[in-house]
Amino acid sequence: MSTIIQDSPAAQDDHHDDHHHGAPKGIMRWLFTTNHKDIGTLYLWFSFIMFLTGGAMAMVIRAELFQPGLQLVEPNFFNQMTTVHGLVMVFGAVMPAFTGLANWLIPMMIGAPDMALPRMNNWSFWILPFAFAILLSSLFMEGGGPNFGWTFYAPLSTTYSPDSTALFVFSVHIMGMSSIMGAINVVVTIVNMRAPGMTWMKLPLFVWTWLITAFLLIAVMPVLAGTVTMVLTDKYFGTSFFDAAGGGDPVMFQHIFWFFGHPEVYIMILPSFGIISAIVPAFSRKRLFGYSSMVYATASIAILSFLVWAHHMFTTGMPVFAELFFMYCTMLIAVPTGVKVFNWVATMWRGSISFETPMLFAVAFIILFTIGGFSGLMLAITPVDFQYHDTYFVVAHFHYVLVTGAIFSIMAGAYYWLPKWTGNMYDEKLGRIHFWCSVISVNVLFFPMHFLGLAGMPRRIPDYAIQFADVNQIVSIGGFAFGLSQLIFLAVVIKCIRGGEKASAKPWDGAEGLEWTLPSPAPYHSFSTPPEIK
Amino acid sequence: MAKNQANANRKLISWLIAAAVGMFGFGFALVPLYDVLCEQLGINGKTQSTASSYEPVAIDKNRTITVEFMAQVQSDLPWEFKPEVKRLRVHPGELVRTNFNAKNLSMNELVGQAIPSVSPGQGAAYFNKTECFCFNQQRLTAKATAELPLIFYVDPDLPDSITTLTLSYTLYNITDRGYVSVVEQGAAK
Structure with a gap:
């Protein structure tokens, strides 16, 4: 991946001077913007607000679970919290954060002036706040919001769901439309807008991983839309897709849902791989080890993701041959993932490593995501999954891959590119405080959950047997500490936007890629004439 | 360009x-x-939703299969629903008749739909019903009772590993649900 850049920063400044229209002022700038950088910023702020919203719900959950018995909230409200926490974090925090990063970075990384479809880009962002307004407003309605888990299994989401379920369905429809539009935009941009000479195997891995993610989104978000539509018609219009009494089958819900759901979890991790593959070489001052194997590994993970959905449903009474098939396919995913982890470690091997905040988060990602991967392997083993199924072991597993995986990589990326976005260096000391607070508290929060799960504590339950009390208290304390630590991140970002040491065009000496040839902050319009790439 | x-x-x-x-x-x-x-x-315990015709096959007298019957009622249906016998020992290929009994305990006319499931799931494809109350909706007036017939045979090709088949019915309340009966759905397909 050697993209050697001919344009000097001075040349970039020259062609920037041709554009005298900078960013318009006021609220209208943000409402009507078609600029990929503005839309990226909107996505990132939106996702951070959602991160704090979902985090607040997690605090309610952990506060209730601080002691056995029912203390603070009713069981029904507790269920709404677990459900909406999951939905907000998946569709509101992680996915928009990646879309925001894609908007900001993909055009700059491939030498394009903007995304291919700027108006659709505006539209795909601005429908999101409405989706989440609908979802969150349902919490305040009579009968409460969605309380059937983010996986909305039938019949919980059909026969037994609250009256507000239609709002949940419509909000998921809108989120899906937003994601699909975003994905189409990414694909068209990457396929058609690369600067001359930016061949496929010169693309930065973040671009590659996002291209593959975008295809996954186009393939499975419509299936999710179909699933919620079936829930809608089952509940309100008398169909019986999932109702055995009318000839349907509730187990089929799980098949259709997880046909979407499993590729979805790779949608939430593949862009992370791209971010880490940018940061690790930059701070190891070495080229990424095994670039092409990274590309192929990403593609293999994406293809395999369509063949493993039923490992979420081992306990539904599948035939043994199906259980074996899904077990082996699932374990097969460990191979390309192992290739990636190996490549990152090999990149660091004998590098001149420095540990600025992005690198700290990246290294923590590699270690902690791997722990999450190992617990995933344990869950993949059919016979032991019968023990782990629906326990806190599962909760520990997917929080390791989503919080210390996806979220840590987003934070690593934010620290890495903040100088490029704002033109200022972030406060390194504060950044490190944020990192150490986060990495310690997140392990206090999620690691003991493994033991709770192995000991048999079920997930999504507001009360528990008293023998789980001590560990739950430790977990809750970790949870509060992790939640508060994220306010440090907010402080770092605000401080960085308001000022600080001026960043040079390339503040990280080992960084590679076209975005670092642009001055910091990146001009409002960049690469109006394509850069030359050797 | x-x-x-x-x-x-x-x-x-x-x-x-x-x-x-x-x-x-x-x-x-x-x-x-x-x-x-x-x-x-034949996975997932699903049995066929329309009557199969019985063509006399050689009855395998050397093999005996235990067929167990279970009946459950969803909590929102105030009916009593039980098999006449809990267990039958049958030879593969033999046509067998048994009954289930249903009683509406409420003072209202209610419609129920029985949904069958066979366990182990691999045996479902070999469990053939030539007549079953589950093909139709059951309408019972207040306090009425009904004898619900089931005629079935076990396919002689049933794998040797299976010696017991459990047929379980769950009765759902579909009063006012507007569902067409399962058999009509099958015909529509």
């Missing part, structure tokens, strides 16, 4: 939108696909 780009974009966008729309359709196509796969592979 700009025009070429616009054309290329339009073409790619059409493909991607077509893919998204196609996948939306695929989501719904999974529904019949699921039913067909379950029925063909």
